[in-house]
Amino acid sequence: MKTIALIHTVKPVLNSFEQEIIEAAPEGSVKIHNILDDFLAHDPSPDGAGYFTPENKQRLFNQIKNAELTGADLIVTTCSTLSPIVLVIKEFFSTPILTIDEVMAEEVVSKAKKIKILATAKSTIEPSCQALYSAAKKLNKEISIDFEDNEEAYKAMKNYNMELHNKLVLEQSTQSSNYDAIILAQASMAHLEEDVEAHTGVKTYSSPKRCIRKIIEIIGKNEQEN
Numbered sequence: 308m309k310t311i312a313l314i315h316t317v318k319p320v321l322n323s324f325e326q327e328i329i330e331a332a333p334e335g336s337v338k339i340h341n342i343l344d345d346f347l348a349h350d351p352s353p354d355g356a357g358y359f360t361p362e363n364k365q366r367l368f369n370q371i372k373n374a375e376l377t378g379a380d381l382i383v384t385t386c387s388t389l390s391p392i393v394l395v396i397k398e399f400f401s402t403p404i405l406t407i408d409e410v411m412a413e414e415v416v417s418k419a420k421k422i423k424i425l426a427t428a429k430s431t432i433e434p435s436c437q438a439l440y441s442a443a444k445k446l447n448k449e450i451s452i453d454f455e456d457n458e459e460a461y462k463a464m465k466n467y468n469m470e471l472h473n474k475l476v477l478e479q480s481t482q483s484s485n486y487d488a489i490i491l492a493q494a495s496m497a498h499l500e501e502d503v504e505a506h507t508g509v510k511t512y513s514s515p516k517r518c519i520r521k522i523i524e525i526i527g528k529n530e531q532e533n
Contacts, residue, residue, distance in 0.1 A: 312374035316348035419488035427461035
């Protein structure tokens, strides 16, 4: 049995992500520990400092260390806002660390040039752009990115009003029909992937299911090696 430590910043993702991994993994093959720290994403937001402060980087480092101390075979951060910092500090840890969006970013860039990012939290946009540009550089591709946040949908999600959140995100997607790809930048939006694609006619991507496929691949490979 492999142990996975998940680091979350919002409760809806904590509530869903573990179950999705369990359903995807062979029965009895994984044990999961969860860490929830909403301040990690709040601090870089407009309601916080507005950027990822040195103090918050230290908090993220500490939470990853806490995850490593569970004896995890793999650590996964489920918030795109954290991804650029995680990619910098992961070299200080012996445990493998996977960010929520790295697999999705490479898939999108391999298939699309003109990309629209839809987010609810403004703090997610810059990290999502960074992930895409990094993937494009790796694949030697040129891309163009537009983006749009939705503060009201974010507030609805934080208040656990997912019905309103979903309605607002679908309305937000209406102006995104002239792109090669749409990205739903947060895991809390992922359940709308098929709805947005049907609504816009544009291939739509989210991170969780692609990240989970990678998780299953990693733990399966580790099992074979052991």
